[in-house]
Amino acid sequence: MEMDYVSQFPHNHMDRRPRKRPRLAWESLSKAQSGGGCGQDLGNTTSYGLPQVPDHPSFLLKGLDHKGSPPWRDDDKDGHYMFAVGDNLTPRYKINRKIGEGTFGQVLECWDREVREMVAIKVVRSIKKYREAAMVEIDVLQLLGRCDRNGCHCVKIRNWFDYRNHICIVFEMLGPSLYDFLRRNNYRPFPVDLVRELGRQLLECVAFMHNLNLIHTDLKPENILFISSDYVKVPDYKLSSRSPREVTYYKRLPKSSAIKVIDFGSTANGLRRHNYIVSTRHYRAPEVILGLGWSYACDLWSVGCILVELCSGEALFQTHENLEHLAMMERVLGPLPPHMLKRVDRPAEKYIQRGRLDWPEGAASRDSIRAVQKLPRLQNIVMQHVDHSAGDLIDLLQGLLKYDPANRLTAHDALGHPFFSPDYGRRF
DSSP: OOOEEOOSSSSOOOOOOOOOOOOOHHHHSOGGGOOOSOOOOOOOOOOSSOOOOOOOHHHHHTTOSSSSOOOOOOOOTTOOOOOOTTOEETTTEEEEEEEEEETTEEEEEEEETTTTEEEEEEEEOSSHHHHHHHHHHHHHHHHHHHHOSSOOSBOOEEEEEEETTEEEEEEEOOOOBHHHHHHHTTTOOOOHHHHHHHHHHHHHHHHHHHHTTEEOOOOOGGGEEESOOOEEEEEEEEEOSSSSSEEEEEEEEESOOOEEEOOOTTOEETTSOBOSOOSOGGGOOHHHHTTSOBOTHHHHHHHHHHHHHHHHSSOSOOOSSHHHHHHHHHHHHOOOOHHHHTTOOGGGGGGEETTEEOTTTTOSOHHHHHHHHTOOOHHHHHHHHOSSSHHHHHHHHHHHTOSSTTTSOOHHHHHTSGGGOTTSOOOO
């Protein structure tokens, strides 16, 4: 289930990247895996400088003339819960602000009076299919949590309840998403040592899910959150465009590299092969676009795209259209394998002519052709931004971004790659 995040940053920007067609978890997840436990999915991105709520009577009691729920309000026409800041969402939770929204509903930052801390509550639309999807999502989250022994880097579900026909899922509060952090840093790339630590944790999460026969299907920087909002500012020297002298800029680095993955609403059953469209466009694997069927390996393609974005500051494939997307892949990674092009499903046949990608002949515009032509090869992207261990990172990415999912690195294999060797010094 998708959501667009609302940050605390002083700007009006909302991520305009194209979103995938909504797909409900109950359409793809078998009942056998809806078992119970403690789990994860968050609808929240908090941001830098998370406000510390004072434990003060004036805060805790303000607006609590009645200790129950607020007067009844009708939902809006789409089934979204209508609320006012300061309302109670049940007597236990007081609404502080809205921090996210999406096709599933809204996410509210609330004060939990029982444990005396802020939590994030996903309030699902009061429509049958979304309610059903939320219940399966809860089961998935609980399964993940119950099986977690060593820290699986998944957000923790605290509680859930049914309130005025809205399924409400309570989560721990976390820090900013990787995407929000990059954006606030003016898309300056992360240091390679930080990319290594983030990649290790992300792959540990993916390996954990795959061991449980679960596929996330929507890994992206927006769905990976730092646990803490704390950061430090460090000098970032750049050559001035007006003078050859270095000019001092500053960039933010997180104080901790610890992360958690969120949004398990699109989780799929790994025991079956699937053909429907998954993943947000920029992180969508070629087998999904070509209609060849997909499984666990689509998560690893997404991880590869994410790691390139973290070390370069920009999404690897910035496109809105399938043919252009495939052409970008060929520009960065080389030609698609003929055996995959021969097996494409009927909707994707229009992208193939005479056994090869119909490019540039099938391009929608000259601008599209230019957008593809300006892309460098994968090795050059990494070398441009990584000062050490570039060779190992390139080799890892080439394994994660193999076209044929049968030849793509698994999460376990990737974790054993030399890029993650303990010999590398770590600062995070």
